[in-house]
Amino acid sequence: MNPVFDHILAMVVVSVMFISAVVILPQMNAGNFKAVEQQQLRNIALNLFNAMLLDTGYPVDWGSRVNRTFYFYPSVVERFGLASYMDPTLYVLDPDKVQRLNIYNPLGYLPYEYLKSILNLQGYGFSFRLVPPFNVTNVNGTKIDEKHTPLSYVDSTTLKYALKVVHLDGRPIPNAKVEGFIFYSKGKDFSLGPLSPTVTNASGICSQIIRLTLSSPDYVMVILRISVADVAAILVTMGRDASVYVADINVVGDTVVLTKAKNPSNEDVKIVSIYVYTTDGETVSLYNGTKDDHFNTGKSPRFALWNKTFDGLRDLNPAILIFDFSAVEGGRREIVVAGPYKNLLSYNVFEYGGKVPVGSGAVKLQRNVLIENMIYTAELWVWKE
């Protein structure tokens, strides 16, 4: 064969093989590259999750009263971590720090973009969620909120609640224990009392009649503690939410802070008494107001209307604080308000961070955490932006 023809043939064959290799090999490796990327993302997520759940951050009490103020300034945080500095047990989170992730916290929160810059997470997005151990809904499956309350009046002195307890995938939970306390007021009178413990039936449904000592109360607050094998969730349900025009209740460490309501009513309000409903289901009388414990809901230029430190409050594991207020304008009347964890330590999913993009290959990690001695599943989603 002519050597020239030989070389031309060889060049053609080698060129075809070279081009094939250039085109095909990257495609063959694409899966591996994607897997490497996914694994890198997983490592980043794991490091981030460990930092969030196992590290206290710096200062160790960055969510509490730093520089003697309960207002929170993000610049205080030098290193991020949610672990409790008072409890060395792993996966115990500090409620003050977790509250600073609540963007509705009137005393300040840690913005998502700022946190990303502290964590050096440029180019990545994340979403942090706290998921309750189970769901509590109305009997028809609708979410319990101010418009869809499980409370209904049978007659003027008889109240009824009915709810459904289900696993997160919707299966009913039978034999869930339901207990709680009722706080209510009518005119100048205020009353409170425990509810008889009961359990859910095979369909996960539970209802109970509550006899009232005051007829047709103006304000009713029912706090329910639902537990499945001693793993509990707390539900606050009410007839009318007075917090929108009286005050918002906040707790920072051992300090209770009342802040301006969303629609302040502009009236003088006295603090008659404060009760604590603990995560263990106990009601403790915390404080009886004095003549000095009053504030104006609207006139005060101050954002924080009233505050008081109660040594040892945090040790009680407070789930909910219940205030019996006395409003003096337009005739004296008692008002019941509860707080502060309406958006956080309840049966709702708490979410912080970005929105998980669909089909982004986001990595999800899950851990079990304790906040105020209550169990939640912490979820972290991380993706490349």
Add this chain to the structure above:
Amino acid sequence: MRVVETILASIVIMVTLTFVNSVVIPPYSPRYEATELEKLGYNVLHNLEARGILTRYVYDPDIAKGQSLLRSALMVSLPSDVYFNLTIYRLDEYGGLHMEGQNIFYGDPEAFQNPKLVSTVTYVLASSGDYYDPRILVLQLARR
């Protein structure tokens, strides 16, 4: 002849590259998921113990009742897409292991068929009170 050699050499290189590409262990492997489940399993048992729930139910004198409650506690503590199979062993004075009660199981048995996708956590409780009375908990986890 050189042409044939060149072509053969190119083919050998191509085959080698393809072979290496096919036998290399991809980083994304079910083993990572199993490791993740192990961490979650240990974490859940640890939190249940920290709250006193695990010890209370494992050492319940009414074994069937205790194990039923422990199943409920695990079901609400673990994510809803995680299946589990918990076996509790009691250690006698001669070092022999005896199974306590029944397996505490939730989920689809099929999910536990592939050992690569199942993670196992071994957790030891020393006692429920003053005297040494260990229980060994073997928790198997699989994703739905």
